[in-house]
Amino acid sequence: MKYQLKFLAVAAVVLAASSVCAQTAGSWMVRAGATRVAPSNPSGDLSAPSFVALDPVTGARGGGSKTTTAADTELGGGITYMLTDNISIDVPLALPFKHKLYGAGSIDGVGQIGEVQALPMTVFLQYRFLEANARFRPYVGLGATYAKFFNEQGSGTLTAMTNPGGPATKVSVASKYILTPQIGATLTIDAHWFVDVMYSKSRLSTTTTLSTGQTVDAALDPASYGIAVGYKF
Amino acid sequence: MNKYKVLGAALFAALLLAACGGGGDGNQTPRVAFTSMVTFGDSLSDGGTYRVGPILAAGGGRFTVNPALAKTATNWQELVAAQLGLTASACPARTGGFGVAETATAGCRNYAQGGSRVTDPKGVGNPVGVGFTAGPLTEPVVTQIANFVVDNGSANFTGSELVTVLAGANDIFGLTDQLVLDATAAGSTAFAQSLIGQLAAGAPAANQAAAGQAIGLAVLTEAAKAGSTPTTIVTAAVTAAATHAAMNAYTNSAVANAAAIGASAGAAGTAAGNTYAATTGAGIAVTGMVTAGTTLAGYVKDKIVAKGAKYVVVVNLPDVSLTPSARATPANQPLVLAMTMAFNNALQTGLAGTAGVIIVDAFHNIQDEVNHPEQYSLSNVTGMACDLAKVNNTSLFCSAATLMAGDTSHYLFADGVHPTPYGHKLLSQLVSRDLAKAGWL
Numbered sequence: 038m039k040y041q042l043k044f045l046a047v048a049a050v051v052l053a054a055s056s057v058c059a060q061t062a063g064s065w066m067v068r069a070g071a072t073r074v075a076p077s078n079p080s081g082d083l084s085a086p087s088f089v090a091l092d093p094v095t096g097a098r099g100g101g102s103k104t105t106t107a108a109d110t111e112l113g114g115g116i117t118y119m120l121t122d123n124i125s126i127d128v129p130l131a132l133p134f135k136h137k138l139y140g141a142g143s144i145d146g147v148g149q150i151g152e153v154q155a156l157p158m159t160v161f162l163q164y165r166f167l168e169a170n171a172r173f174r175p176y177v178g179l180g181a182t183y184a185k186f187f188n189e190q191g192s193g194t195l196t197a198m199t200n201p202g203g204p205a206t207k208v209s210v211a212s213k214y215i216l217t218p219q220i221g222a223t224l225t226i227d228a229h230w231f232v233d234v235m236y237s238k239s240r241l242s243t244t245t246t247l248s249t250g251q252t253v254d255a256a257l258d259p260a261s262y263g264i265a266v267g268y269k270f
Numbered sequence: 271m272n273k274y275k276v277l278g279a280a281l282f283a284a285l286l287l288a289a290c291g292g293g294g295d296g297n298q299t300p301r302v303a304f305t306s307m308v309t310f311g312d313s314l315s316d317g318g319t320y321r322v323g324p325i326l327a328a329g330g331g332r333f334t335v336n337p338a339l340a341k342t343a344t345n346w347q348e349l350v351a352a353q354l355g356l357t358a359s360a361c362p363a364r365t366g367g368f369g370v371a372e373t374a375t376a377g378c379r380n381y382a383q384g385g386s387r388v389t390d391p392k393g394v395g396n397p398v399g400v401g402f403t404a405g406p407l408t409e410p411v412v413t414q415i416a417n418f419v420v421d422n423g424s425a426n427f428t429g430s431e432l433v434t435v436l437a438g439a440n441d442i443f444g445l446t447d448q449l450v451l452d453a454t455a456a457g458s459t460a461f462a463q464s465l466i467g468q469l470a471a472g473a474p475a476a477n478q479a480a481a482g483q484a485i486g487l488a489v490l491t492e493a494a495k496a497g498s499t500p501t502t503i504v505t506a507a508v509t510a511a512a513t514h515a516a517m518n519a520y521t522n523s524a525v526a527n528a529a530a531i532g533a534s535a536g537a538a539g540t541a542a543g544n545t546y547a548a549t550t551g552a553g554i555a556v557t558g559m560v561t562a563g564t565t566l567a568g569y570v571k572d573k574i575v576a577k578g579a580k581y582v583v584v585v586n587l588p589d590v591s592l593t594p595s596a597r598a599t600p601a602n603q604p605l606v607l608a609m610t611m612a613f614n615n616a617l618q619t620g621l622a623g624t625a626g627v628i629i630v631d632a633f634h635n636i637q638d639e640v641n642h643p644e645q646y647s648l649s650n651v652t653g654m655a656c657d658l659a660k661v662n663n664t665s666l667f668c669s670a671a672t673l674m675a676g677d678t679s680h681y682l683f684a685d686g687v688h689p690t691p692y693g694h695k696l697l698s699q700l701v702s703r704d705l706a707k708a709g710w711l
Contacts (some may be wrong), residue, residue, distance in 0.1 A: 049545075086646045086647040088699070089642070089645055089704060091631065091634040093452070096633075143703075145704035147703060147707050148301075148706060151296060190296030193353070196637075197353045197711050198699050198706065201699060202351070202353045202698070203352075205295035207295070
């Protein structure tokens with residue numbers, strides 16, 4: 038977020054009066070760069086049976102079994118089509134994000150307990166400010182996202198804490214449809230090339246189910262940061 | 271046209287990425303490559319030392335609800351071993367007892383035996399000590415370690431063993447048994463003194479000393495007889511008082527009040543016994559647990575860690591005062607709790623800062639299990655899953671055939687002191703968590 042604002046500020050300063058490039062109706066743009074998805078942490082408490090942190094001296098109860106979902110950065114980009122000079126449709130593309138799951142709360146310190154891959158599939162409707170030929174164009178967007186979770190894997194540590202000596206504990210994260218609000222900006226470099234920066238923050242609550250029967254709710258509310266170099270046709 | 275192709279290709283790519291699904295098992299390999307598990311302790315870790323003779327015939331062998339197949343990992347230590355791939359070594363190193371000679375099993379490294387104490391070979395159910403095979407062997411932890419040294423061919427560990435230690439509960443039982451004996455003796459002495467004093471006081475002053483001696487002799491003689499009771503002792507004392515009065519031609523005024531004097535002496539004895547139990551006796555019992563805890567910590571440091579073991583899991587004593595057995599006598603629960611805590615504190619202090627040792631806090635966790643059973647999916651934390659009438663009062667003989675009616679699968683206790691397989695599973699999860707925190711799993 039901080040980085041994002043700084044970038045916008047710098048971009049504003051270098052804003053030039055004229056531009057040879059125009060994001061006019063009917064133009065196509067593609068971009069490629071990096072996208073980082075950072076979920077909020079930690080999760081809620083794992084349902085019973087599960088651990089509660091206990092003070093070693095007094096036995097006082099602390100937190101339950103929680104998880105933290107690590108951020109991941111992948112190759113990302115997207116395709117944009119200008120419906121009008123100001124309204125665009127944008128489809129971000131990225132490699133699947135691999136989020137490592139770690140223990141927290143009463144299982145803080147146990148290390149990695151699993152991994153899940155996430156593929157947020159979004160179609161944004163965007164409004165781009167200023168003139169089509171402006172060198173610097175901030176935009177806002179609202180996307181319909183299907184947050185697809187797949188290839189979930191538990192670790193031996195997870196199995197040991199839930200079903201020691203038994204079959205490996207499997208993890209299943211429910212995929213969700215959500216809305217994704219977005220802000221961003223493009224900075225034109227020349228007639229074809231531009232730089233795009235983007236930030237979005239979604240409300241995403243999902244339930245993870247273990248094959249041992251427990252569930253854990255998490256408000257992942259991921260923040261997404263993207264920076265890409267684009268090409269306008 | 272060309273532009274739409276681009277969009278189409280992009281969407282297709284997204285769908286392709288979305289199509290790859292299906293979770294896997296992930297990496298199940300422990301972080302430390304252990305080569306074996308070595309276990310010292312008591313019934314809570316016993317993998318079937320006594321699965322011989324009548325116990326084998328009854329389908330028993332472990333101190334829990336025994337599985338249909340003896341090889342099924344059931345107790346906490348076996349479950350952890352199964353998770354770590356160490357099942358081959360997590361089997362009883364010694365079997366025997368209950369009329370069967372003790373034998374060693376090559377390759378097995380679970381030395382824990384039901385009834386074992388830390389140092390005292392006279393464990394629970396073993397009145398003889400070393401070499402006893404008529405009942406439980408109860409080789410104490412110190413002997414278990416010595417047996418490991420014999421089997422291992424050396425006192426030295428390789429450093430790749432996972433060593434587990436859980437003992438001390440039988441020291442509580444042994445010390446409380448001793449406390450009862452001592453309190454009874456204190457009560458008996460006070461009872462006799464009161465009885466003799468009151469009866470002798472009924473004699474004329476000149477005869478009191480001699481009467482007291484005669485009555486005292488009669489009390490001692492009667493008390494020494496098998497089957498003597500306070501009533502028979504009172505009768506013998508009164509008889510002696512009357513006889514001494516008749517032989518010495520005086521009247522003992524107390525003889526007529528024999529019933530009241532007997533009751534008074536009985537009350538004095540009870541009070542003295544209770545006082546002893548609450549003060550001197552309780553002090554001795556708690557001190558005994560401090561000694562046991564300190565001693566066990568010493569064994570871990572000197573005989574295990576100092577001999578090269580790098581991965582030692584010491585489980586502290588669960589809160590024994592919350593067991594059905596302790597609950598049966600609420601007045602004694604505070605002492606049992608004090609003894610448990612004294613042991614755990616001594617163990618903790620003794621092991622503080624010892625590299626390669628982690629202490630698993632079973633004490634507070636079992637308290638939390640009892641106070642918040644829903645957190646652990648426990649259905650019953652006070653009752654017993656086994657029908658004690660069918661299993662000689664111990665889960666050692668318990669199996670699916672001898673359970674109480676209803677669903678006992680999520681009971682905490684199998685019998686008066688031992689957990690069910692589910693209770694064991696909870697403990698194994700706790701141990702696993704702490705192994706993971708230590709970076710060992």
